[in-house]
Amino acid sequence: xxxxxxxxxxxxxxxxxxxxxxxxxxxxxxxxxxxxxxxxxxxxxxxxxxxxxxxxxxxxxxxxxxxxxxxxxxxxxxxxxxxxxxxxxxxxxxxxxxxxxxxxxxxxxxxxxxxxxxxxxxxxxxxxxxxxxxxxxxxxxxxxxxxxxxxx
Amino acid sequence: xxxxxxxxxxxxxxxxxxxxxxxxxxxxxxxxxxxxxxxxxxxxxxxxxxxxxxxxxxxxxxxxxxxxxxxxxxxxxxxxxxxxxxxxxxxxxxxxxxxxxxxxxxxxxxxxxxxxxxxxxxxxxxxxxxxxxxxxxxxxxxxxxxxxxxxxxxxxxxxxxxxxxxxxxxxxxxxxxxxxxxxxxxxxxxxxxxxxxxxxxxxxxxxxxxxxxxxxxxxxxxxxxxxxxxxxxxxxxxxxxxxxxxxxxxxxxxxxxxxxxxxxxxxxxxxxxxxxxxxxxxxxxxxxxxxxxxxxxxxxxxxxxxxxxxxxxxxxxxxxxxxxxxxxxxxxxxxxxxxxxxxxxxxxxxxxxxxxxxxxxxxxxxxxxxxxxxxxxxxxxxxxxxxxxxxxxxxxxxxxxxxxxxxxxxxxxxxxxx
Numbered sequence: 001x002x003x004x005x006x007x008x009x010x011x012x013x014x015x016x017x018x019x020x021x022x023x024x025x026x027x028x029x030x031x032x033x034x035x036x037x038x039x040x041x042x043x044x045x046x047x048x049x050x051x052x053x054x055x056x057x058x059x060x061x062x063x064x065x066x067x068x069x070x071x072x073x074x075x076x077x078x079x080x081x082x083x084x085x086x087x088x089x090x091x092x093x094x095x096x097x098x099x100x101x102x103x104x105x106x107x108x109x110x111x112x113x114x115x116x117x118x119x120x121x122x123x124x125x126x127x128x129x130x131x132x133x134x135x136x137x138x139x140x141x142x143x144x145x146x147x148x149x150x151x152x
Numbered sequence: 153x154x155x156x157x158x159x160x161x162x163x164x165x166x167x168x169x170x171x172x173x174x175x176x177x178x179x180x181x182x183x184x185x186x187x188x189x190x191x192x193x194x195x196x197x198x199x200x201x202x203x204x205x206x207x208x209x210x211x212x213x214x215x216x217x218x219x220x221x222x223x224x225x226x227x228x229x230x231x232x233x234x235x236x237x238x239x240x241x242x243x244x245x246x247x248x249x250x251x252x253x254x255x256x257x258x259x260x261x262x263x264x265x266x267x268x269x270x271x272x273x274x275x276x277x278x279x280x281x282x283x284x285x286x287x288x289x290x291x292x293x294x295x296x297x298x299x300x301x302x303x304x305x306x307x308x309x310x311x312x313x314x315x316x317x318x319x320x321x322x323x324x325x326x327x328x329x330x331x332x333x334x335x336x337x338x339x340x341x342x343x344x345x346x347x348x349x350x351x352x353x354x355x356x357x358x359x360x361x362x363x364x365x366x367x368x369x370x371x372x373x374x375x376x377x378x379x380x381x382x383x384x385x386x387x388x389x390x391x392x393x394x395x396x397x398x399x400x401x402x403x404x405x406x407x408x409x410x411x412x413x414x415x416x417x418x419x420x421x422x423x424x425x426x427x428x429x430x431x432x433x434x435x436x437x438x439x440x441x442x443x444x445x446x447x448x449x450x451x452x453x454x455x456x457x458x459x460x461x462x463x464x465x466x467x468x469x470x471x472x473x474x475x476x477x478x479x480x481x482x483x484x485x486x487x488x489x490x491x492x493x494x495x496x497x498x499x500x501x502x503x504x505x506x507x508x509x510x511x512x513x514x515x516x517x518x519x520x521x522x523x524x525x526x527x528x529x530x531x532x533x534x535x536x537x538x539x540x541x542x543x544x545x546x547x548x549x550x551x552x553x554x555x556x557x558x559x560x561x562x563x564x565x566x567x568x569x570x
Binding site for chain 2: 001002004005008009038039040041042063065067126127
């Protein structure tokens with residue numbers, strides 16, 4: 001098996017895709033966001049429950065490729081319990097990492113985290129969307145709300 | 153011990169057909185360190201060297217605008233462009249070159265019929281009949297038209313094996329059915345639709361029949377007069393020709409009665425500031441400077457396919473399809489989606505526990521090109537309750553090694569995911 005393939009499908013990624021964290025419906029969610037990647041048929045629903053300005057719980061369901069499911073699973077781990085602004089910052093950091101050019105140095109704040117295992121996706125332009133799917137969905141929900149808050 | 157003469161004959165036929173692979177320069181490359189096994193011809197075929205050469209020769213020596221100048225190059229360009237139309241006319245056995253309209257491809261051809269033929273005729277309560285397995289190109293233009301006119305889109309059922317028995321279509325005919333828009337061959341499942349049964353019934357019911365022939369023309373002999381439809385659309389890039397050029401064939405009387413598609417140069421007879429009159433067929437539908445080099449490439453593609461022989465192509469692809477199907481079925485964890493009898497050389501499949509998108513990336517690392525996803529036919533994916541499939545589609549330039557490469561690469565998928 002080629003090293004490139006092993007870099008894309010690291011054990012950490014495969015573990016998350018086989019047994020995703022927080023893979024369930026959240027009955028008391030404040031936000032339910034759909035993310036879909038029509039090109040390949042990934043379709044995820046992300047549930048977010050807020051407690052004041054804090055992300056109390058986040059989960060997802062749906063179907064997708066290993067990259068999109070693993071990425072969503074990691075996302076739920078990383079933003080659960082975070083203050084909204086911190087969650088948004090984390091999401092933007094990860095998004096920037098996934099959208100960066102192949103040779104770019106990894107964000108030091110992410111280098112030691114599980115999500116760094118997804119960095120190899122940068123070599124695969126057609127797979128980047130799989131990796132960003134859940135993050136974009138949550139970003140949309142949290143920032144949309146943030147705007148509402150600031151205009152109130 | 154003497155060999156079975158029938159088998160010797162078959163083997164010789166296969167060897168003869170395998171020689172054509174050398175005419176496709178793109179196939180002679182390595183991808184990710186492996187020989188390319190190109191199994192995505194249903195999305196777009198590779199180009200034959202004679203097609204590339206014809207386009208290059210045209211661009212190098214003969215280019216000028218068509219139908220305009222008295223100078224030598226303009227005449228040459230016009231001859232090449234119109235020569236391509238004659239080649240297409242002969243290839244599909246159209247009654248006349250007036251019935252052969254050059255378009256950007258199948259999608260534009262169907263949109264042209266929807267807007268210029270069906271648009272003025274449809275009213276609220278009229279029905280447009282399609283099948284559940286259509287490509288988006290043969291769904292969305294009709295949806296848009298129905299929305300505009302108040303007509304209703306009616307969908308014929310596809311069976312669990314992907315087949316569409318004639319009665320599934322003819323049973324949906326009502327006295328309000330105006331248009332039947334139907335594929336000849338499904339791009340997603342490989343199903344060959346029983347048009348020879350369906351079309352006479354539709355004509356007897358006074359229904360206009362529009363055939364999406366994109367997946368049929370590259371793989372089997374097509375005779376539009378024998379088929380008996382009213383319109384037939386296809387694309388050059390699926391038949392070893394260039395992108396950006398395709399054909400709408402239509403019955404002359406119907407095309408003649410239709411308003412133009414787009415306005416501009418070439419499609420007019422006279423223009424005053426008060427009024428314009430339209431050019432004759434097929435130019436009425438070819439506004440602006442056309443894709444001349446594309447047409448030249450299409451003409452060369454037709455000549456090439458005629459040289460190989462459409463019956464030979466169909467026979468050889470059938471051999472490969474049987475081999476591919478048998479080998480995939482022998483893998484215990486593969487499920488083929490679409491197993492209609494008499495299929496064309498398209499195999500949609502799923503591997504247990506593996507998303508098709510991951511499978512596509514992994515086999516690509518072995519030089520194997522398959523399409524993954526919904527194949528621009530989302531409704532039929534929904535019908536089978538799958539998010540998408542991996543699809544291996546064959547052309548006459550494939551061989552058993554390509555199939556072997558796919559099967560071997562599936563072992564790596566398993567190794568990673570199981």
